[in-house]
Amino acid sequence: MTRAENLARLANGSPFDVLVVGGGIAGAGLALEAARAGARTALAEARDFASGTSSRSSKLVHGGLRYLAQGKFGLTRESVRERTALLRDAPGLVMPQEFLVPVRAGGRNGKLKLGLALAVYDFFAGARSRRWRDAAAVRAAFPAIATEGLQGGWSYLDAATDDARLVLRTLAEARRYGAVAVNYLQAENVSSRVGDFSGVRLRDETSGASFDLAARLVVNAAGAWSDRLRGQVGAAPKLRPLRGSHLMFAADRFPLANAVGFYAEDGRPVFAVPWEGAVLVGTTDIDHRGDLDIEPSIARAEVDYLMRAVRTAFPALDLVEEDIVSTWAGVRPVVASGAHVDPSKEARDHLIVEEGGLLTVTGGKLTTFRATAVAALRAAAARAPALAGAGEAERILQQPARRTTDALAGLPPAIARRWLARYGDEAALIPTAARPGETETIGATPTTWAELRWAFRAEDVVHLDDAMLRRTRLGLLLRDGGAAILPRVGEIAREEMRWDDARWRVEEERYRALIARCYSVPARP
DSSP states (O other), X not given: OXXXXXXXXXXXXXXXXXXXXXXXXXXXXXXXXXXXXXXXEEEEOSSSXXXXXXXXXXXXXXXXXXXXXXXXXXXXXXXXXXXXXXXXXSBTTEEEEEEEEEEETTOSSOHHHHHHHHHHHHHHHTSOOOEEEEHHHHXXXXXXXXXXXXXXXXXXXXXXXXXXXXXXXXXXXXXXXXXXXXXXXXXXXXXXXXXXXXXXXXXXXXXXXXXXXXXXXXXXOOGGGHHHHHHHTTOOOOEEEEEEEEEEEETTTXXXXXXXXXXXXXXXXXXXEEETTEEEEEOOOEEOOSOTTSOXXXXXXXXXXXXXXXXXXXGGGOOOGGGEEEEEEEEEEEEOOSSOOOGGGSOOOEEEEEETTEEEEEESOGGGHHHHHHHHHHHTTTTSGGGGGTTOOSOSSOOOOHHHHHHTTTSOHHXXXXXXXXXXXXXXXXXHHOOTTTTSBOTTSSOBHHHHHHHHHHSOOOSHHIIXXXXXXXXXXXXXXXXXXXXXXXXXHHHHHXXXXXXXXXXXXXXXXXXXXXXXXXXXX
C-alpha cells in the first residue's frame, strides 16, 4: 500500500488495540510483536522511519563487552542471546563481524583480564569465538596498526548490520501481519483515557491535516523525544540525551578486513569497522545539549578526538581530515541515573513504565529491541488481551519464501543475497521495477541503482534524504552525500515520484544543505 492509503486507514475513525508512537527500531519491534500477536496495530512516526537514533548508530549488533566491566552481566547476557537470534533470523542483514582488540605492554587491559571477559562473553553465547593472536599475527593481519608495546591481541565475534534497513525490514514484517505504519505523522497530543480508549491527535506533516485516533494502548517509543509525550501526562523527565558521533573513510584509504577496537586518549573504547564497502570510526559519548528538533551533527571537538585516536592506532595510514567521506551523529535515549557520572558510565538498560495511561518504552540497545518489545507488551496485556501472546513466535523475522528466491535466480548471487536480506519477500518485486543496467552497483558501494528506484517507488519516500540516507546509505558512503550522482537520482525521482523540475530543485537544495550541516566535517572556528 502507498503512504496515502495507509494514512487513510488511520484517519477513518476506526479504533486500534495498540498505537505505537515512534518509528525507530524500538517502535518497529513493538509494532511487529503486537501485530503478530493479533492486536490491531498502528504506528506513527513524526519524521521518517529510522530518522532518529536508529539510522545513526554504530551499525553494530553486539553484546556490550564493555558492560561486563560495569558489572552489567544481565544486560550482556540478554544482548549476546539476542545477537545470536538476529544472526539466525536475519542472515545477510545482521552479519558476523570479527573484532580484534590489541593488547599492549602497560595497557588498560592485559591479556588475562580481557581473556576472562571474553570467556564470559562466549559462555553467554554458548560457543567459543575468542582466539589469542601473537604480535606477529596481529601485524600480519593489520599492517598499519601501531606496533609500540604490542604483545598480541584477542579476536572474537560480534555482529554488524545496516541499522536503518533493519528497521525497515522489521516494519515490513509488521505490515505483513496487518500493522498500519505511517511516517511524517506527528503525535501532537495524548488525551486522557475515555473508557477503554486513549485519544491521540495526529497531524500529517505533508498536508498539515489533523485527525484523532483511538487506541486501547498507546506506547511511547519516541526514543530521545520520549519525555515530551511523558510530560503531557504529568510525568517528570527521565532521559539523559547522549550524543555519539562517527567518521566514515573510503576503504582505499583505510583498508581493513576486520574490525579493530582500541582506546582513545581518555581511555574510552573506540573502534574501526568495515561497513558497506567503507570503514566507520566511532564513537563519542557526550551530553547532547542541543535542541532535539534540530538534526544533530558532529562537533569540531569530536572530529579532533576521533582523528587523534585513529591516527594513534593506525599511524602508518597517515589519515587526515580530507580522507573523511562523511560524518554522522545520533542522540541516544539513555535513562538518567540521577548521579553526575561520566556519560559512558550511564547504564544502557531499557525503561518500561506506565504513567497516566501512557506506556513508555525507551533506553536499551538496538540489539535487544525484540526482548524489550515483548516484555513491554506482555506487561500491558490487560489493556489489549491479544498481547498476552506477544513473543511466542520462534523467529524475529521470517525467512523469504522459496518463490522469492526463485524470482531472483537470474541475478548475480551477491545481489540476490543482498536483496533477500534487506527486503525479505518484497525482493521478488524489485527486478520487475529495475530498468536495464540498474542491477549495477553505484561507485565503490554494494548498493544497486534498482534499490534506489525501489525506494522511490514503494518505500514511503517523502523527501530526497529519505532515499539517500535511510532507504539506501549512499549519503553516508559517497563523498558530499553523493553529489556526483544526483543528476541520475533526479531522473529516477522524477519518474517514480512524479516530481517536476521545481520540486526536484527544492529537494536537491534541501538535501545538499542537510549534508553540509549534519553529515560533513565542520569547519574550524
